Amino acid sequence: MKMNMNLNMVQTQKLVMTAELKQAIEILQYNSVELKEFIQEELMTNPVLQLQSQDEGSQAAAVSAPEVPEEPIKPQSESSTNDLDNINWKEVSQGMSRERGSAVAVESRDDEFSYESFLPTKESLYDHLAFQLCMSDLKGLDYQVAQFLIENIDKNGYLDLRTEEVLSKFQITEDNYERILSVIQTFDPLGVGARNLAECLKIQLMAGDDALSKLAAGIIEHHLQDLANNRIQNIAKALGAPLEQIQDACDLVKTLEPKPGRAFSVDDETRYVVPDVVITKNEGEYVILVSDSTAPKLYINDFYRRILESEQQSAASEYISKKLSSAMKLIKSIEQRRNTIYKVVEAIVEVQLEFFERGPMYLKTLTLKDIAERVGVHESTVSRAVSGKYLQCPHGIYEIKFFFQSxxxxxxxxxxxxxxxxxxxxxxxxxxxxxxxxxxxxxxxxxxxxxxxxxxxxxxxxxxxxxxxxxxxxxxx
CATH class of the missing domain: 1.10.10.60 (Homeodomain-like)
Incomplete structure (x- = not known):
C-alpha cells in the first residue's frame, strides 16, 4: 500500500469573536449601574475619552460613533474587514470638534448626588451579640467561653459547635457550659444560640408565661412534625386538649422566627434598583426612554485632536490613534446597546399593551423568540438586552424579564x-x-x-x- 502526503488549500468561512464584537456583547449585558462602573474604568485607562457633565450638557453634546447600523450585534466572518481600522482618525476628530465643540475633562463632581451616601452600615449579628456580651455580668473564663460561642453562631443564629469541643477546649463542666450558653440565649434576637429548631422556638416562648405559651412549648417538644404537617387533630388527641385551643397554640408557634439571625444577614439587605428604561404616557402614546442618568454620554477630548495635528509621525501620534480607535469602538458599542434595548422594549410594549393600559392581570404569553422575530435579531441578543435590567412604568418598576411569560x-x-x-x-x-x-x-x-x-x-x-x-x-x- 502506497502512502502519499499532499498539501491542499481549502477556503472556508467561519464565525470569529473579534475584540470589537466581544466588547459590544459585554456592554449589551450591562445594566445601567454596571455600565457606569465600566465607563469609569475606561476613563481611567483612555485619556482620549471625555465624560459629559451636567454643566457641559447645554454647551457641548456628546459625540456619537459613526453611523450605527440598524441591526444590533451580529457575528462577523473571518474574511470581513473592520471599517474602524481604516478610519482617518484625524479627520474624524476634526469633524467632532467642529460639530460638537470642545470640552474640559470632568471625572467627578463634588456636588453630585449619590443615594449610596445615605445608606447606613448594617450591624452584623456577631457585633450585635458581642456588644450585649460586654454589657453582661460574665467575667474571666466565663466571658472567654461566651465569646467563643458567639464566634461559632452561624448567620441564621444557631450555635454550630459540638458540646464536647467546648468542654475540651476550656476544661469546664457541662453544667457550667449550659449556664454560660443560657446567658447568650437571653440576648436579642430571641432564639439566638439555639442548637436546633425546637430549642430556638422554645427560647422565644420563654418570654411568655401564660398557659398558651406553655401548651405551644409542649407541642414543639413532642409534636413538631405533626405541627409542620398541620395534623392538629393528632396533636389534640395526644394532649387531650380541645381543637380550638390546639389551633391557637399552633398559630402562636407560626408567629415565631425559625431563623433569628437572618435579620442581620448581609444577603437579605435591601436592594436599590435603578431602572434602565423609563416608560411614560404622553397624549395617549407611550414614550420609551433608555436611561442615561447613570451612564452619561462620552465624547472625544479636543486636546488630543490638536496633538494629533501637530505630531504627524511621532510615537505620541501612534499612541493617540490607538486610543482614538478604542474610544470610538466603545462609543459605538454603547450607542448600539441603547438602540438594541430601545427596540426590544418597544416590541414588548406593542405586545403587552394591555398590561400598560390595564395592569398585570392582562399580561400575555411572550417568549424571547417572539421579540427576536419582531426586532430581527437572534434570541440570545434579546436575552442579553433584558438580562438584569429593570423597567419603570406607571404601574411600578419591573424586571424586564417579567414581561416574558409562559x-x-x-x-x-x-x-x-x-x-x-x-x-x-x-x-x-x-x-x-x-x-x-x-x-x-x-x-x-x-x-x-x-x-x-x-x-x-x-x-x-x-x-x-x-x-x-x-x-x-x-x-x-
Missing part, C-alpha cells in the same frame, strides 16, 4: 399568561373558607369554568411558586 390557552383560543393565572389562584385562595380550603382539583375546576384550560399538576406548580401550602396544611379547626 401560559396556557383559554377556551376562546387566546393565550393567558402564567402571572395572570397565579393572581387568579391567589384570589381564589384568599376567598376560600379556612375550614374547607380548596384542593388543587377544585382550583383547576374553577379556572376551567372561566375558560382557562389547565391541569391539576400545573395548578399545584403555580401554587407552590406562590408559596401557598396545600389544602391539608391550610385547613383550620
Amino acid at each position: 401560559g396556557v390557552s383559554s377556551e376562546m383560543g387566546e393565550s393567558v399568561s402564567s402571572e395572570s393565572i397565579k393572581k387568579i389562584i391567589k384570589e381564589l385562595v384568599d376567598r376560600e373558607d379556612p375550614k374547607k380550603p380548596f384542593s388543587d382539583q377544585h382550583l383547576m375546576e374553577e379556572l376551567n369554568q372561566i375558560g382557562i384550560m389547565i391541569s391539576r399538576r400545573t395548578v399545584a406548580k403555580y401554587r407552590d411558586e406562590l408559596f401557598i401550602p396545600s389544602s391539608s396544611k391550610r385547613k383550620r379547626f
